[in-house]
Amino acid sequence: MPEGHSVHRIARQFARRFVGRAVRVSSPQGRFAEGAAMLDGRTMTDAKAVGKQMFLDFEDGLWLRVHLGIYGAWDFAGALELDAPTASAGGRMGQTNQRGTVVGEHEDSLASIGAPRRARLRMAEQEKVTETVETWPPEPVGQVRVRLLTDETVADLRGPTACEVLDDAGVRAVLDRLGPDPQLDDGPEAEAKFVERLTKSAKAVGLQLMDQSVVAGIGNVYRAEILFRARMNPHTPARTISAEQARDLWADWSRLLEIGVTTGQMMTMDGLDEAAHRRALASRADRHWVYKREGLPCRVCGTHIVLEEMGNRKLYWCPQCQA
Template structure:
């Protein structure tokens, strides 16, 4: 599933192509036909993201809400747009561009009240100017739930997925199994700030890179990582390989139905 930086990039792309302009909308697949008819001919006033949720705000104050889920994806192109290929849930067209949405988990039209309900059930987003780490901390500091699970809970922090979760905990030297209430406030602040920096870089570069300059392939004289899920990382999908910092063995375990990766030397039990 795309992590939050990808959705913020999609919001920026929609803003660039369609922001402030009248859009055409159709649902070639038919599953969003009524919603597309309501969007067709309106001005797309703004595109925004909150965590993994894309919101396209229309002139009538309603918003198209998209959650890509595991299989959803966007394809952008110019005009004239080709005949739709595959199951295109929503096609937007503007003055010079088109955007095809395929296979999303959610594609719906929300009233303003529905947008508020959505935002209220999501945690703060490190990429948003209104992201409040204190709001997340109030949840984290009261629970026995492991911090690795809390960072994947979108009602606690919106945006991070499995890669950012593993990498930020490694970078901060935190035991991923540590109960939230045993994490210090100072360490939580460092995690939040690090997430904001890493995810902003992901928005800029379009991929996830988390290693510090001294641990890049060039600095260490090692081969670059080859993986379709991102760039240079410390522990994600590196189980059984040597840690880039201490040389110990990176481990993995299933936590809440997702594979967690960590270094037991750099992230010893109880540290946080």
């Protein structure tokens, strides 16, 4: 499932290529025909992500809310901007099984990797520039729930968990259920809200960090990595965590999220030399402390990383470093 950094990057693409433009909205699949008719022809006025959810604001107080869930993805084509330093192979922007090679040290636009102006970019857990668009607009491929089209850019949505038109009150009701997102507010009030919501429960901290009403945007990868970086046992009752420890978790999540939004990668290891950093950008196997490393020796102590299930999701941790 796409974690917070991916959804913020998708929102950036909308902000750059759709906001301020009239948008033709359709539902090639037909399942969103009524909602598409409500938005068709309106100007998009804002695009923002809150945790794993995205909100596209149209004139006259209508919003398109999208939660990609496990299978959702956006395919963009046309005039695009790519601000990630990584070209991933065979994936979707938003997902975490990123593989591929680093093209140069940074990529600031599609042109920087030799892509034509009308390229196709898939965004879900991964980002991938795929084939050239030969005709305009390109024909929808697969079961496209929603198509958003301007004169220069098209965005096709497939397989979302949630896709609905809301008014301002509906958006506010959704936002009120979400925890803080440090990309939107990393000030003392957001930090205090996180600390209060995290530590009020007797649930395990590994469950609390995945609760979107506690903190918005953390998923399986960041949960495992943040807890390892804190040397914290994921089974620790959250209410036993001190305020200082909770603030440290918030600060580390803020740092990792910023790295993810900037680079497009869930880079959770630090202190790497230049060669190791490039390997980490190119391969997830060199990017994380514990995630997807079950049975392998801990990078710090050598104890084998444990895989178990917590809250119906896979949990990776070191029983020595996080004892």
